[in-house]
Amino acid sequence: MEQDLNRIIPSNNIPPDIDGVFNKVKMFSQLMTMYNCAIREVQTKFEVLNDDLSVRNRRNPIEMIKTRIKSPQSIAEKLQRRGLDVTYDSIVNNLNDVAGVRIICAFVDDIYAVAEMFLRQDDITLVEIKDYIKNPKPNGYRSYHMIIDVPVFFADRKQMMRVEVQFRTIAMDFWASLEHQIKYKKSIESPDKIFAELKECADTIAETDLKMMSIREKIIFTES
Numbered sequence: 001m002e003q004d005l006n007r008i009i010p011s012n013n014i015p016p017d018i019d020g021v022f023n024k025v026k027m028f029s030q031l032m033t034m035y036n037c038a039i040r041e042v043q044t045k046f047e048v049l050n051d052d053l054s055v056r057n058r059r060n061p062i063e064m065i066k067t068r069i070k071s072p073q074s075i076a077e078k079l080q081r082r083g084l085d086v087t088y089d090s091i092v093n094n095l096n097d098v099a100g101v102r103i104i105c106a107f108v109d110d111i112y113a114v115a116e117m118f119l120r121q122d123d124i125t126l127v128e129i130k131d132y133i134k135n136p137k138p139n140g141y142r143s144y145h146m147i148i149d150v151p152v153f154f155a156d157r158k159q160m161m162r163v164e165v166q167f168r169t170i171a172m173d174f175w176a177s178l179e180h181q182i183k184y185k186k187s188i189e190s191p192d193k194i195f196a197e198l199k200e201c202a203d204t205i206a207e208t209d210l211k212m213m214s215i216r217e218k219i220i221f222t223e224s
């Protein structure tokens, strides 16, 4: 154990407030556990909705659920970018997306239907909606974002925890994943051309999503 600690903090460089440092690390780790619990609550709610809808309609509106906790580095970068302190309180008060749940649907109208059903649950508090499907970003990004508070029952208390839920179609998710990877690549040849091509792809994907929806309508309509 002592050896492990020496690897993290060399013995000739121990900060005078070492207990304070360890206390902060412990509090940060507890906070991340709380966000993880909130993710599990939200994930379960969507799984239940999906199971119920698949029995009723013989079709799963949700194709996939992805979850993530923001990394300590991304948390610090986002706060610093906004000129805010990197502290426990600052994380809780200023960041909406430490806990993230991504709902991937096959069809655009499933996104709105599932989002509405989720919001009807009386323990969910809606904080904000950003509809980047109706109002895409200039780069072509499309997704339906929802910031919500969900109650989590811990050993000694109930606490509302903030979670960002992003809804996308499979195609929008494919696009966003690639765009995200490219954005963080330091050395791209002719980036303007690539971003223009990506914007074109985003528009084609949006058109295709609409066509897929109309094909599905025809299948459902003509099903015996």
Ligand code: 0O2
Pocket (backbone or CB within 6 Å): 070, 074, 095, 096, 097, 130, 137, 139, 141, 145, 175, 176, 177, 179, 180
């Ligand atoms: P990561 O790595 O996914 O965590 P807010 O969080 O609401 O206070 P912000 O960040 O402007 O403020 O909110 P917004 O615009 O709703 O974006 C939040 C998240 O949406 C981003 O988180 C991305 O996950 C996703 N997103 C938004 N715009 C784009 C985009 O142009 N391309 C891609 N690929 N994803 C996007 P992070 O923290 O940026 O990243």
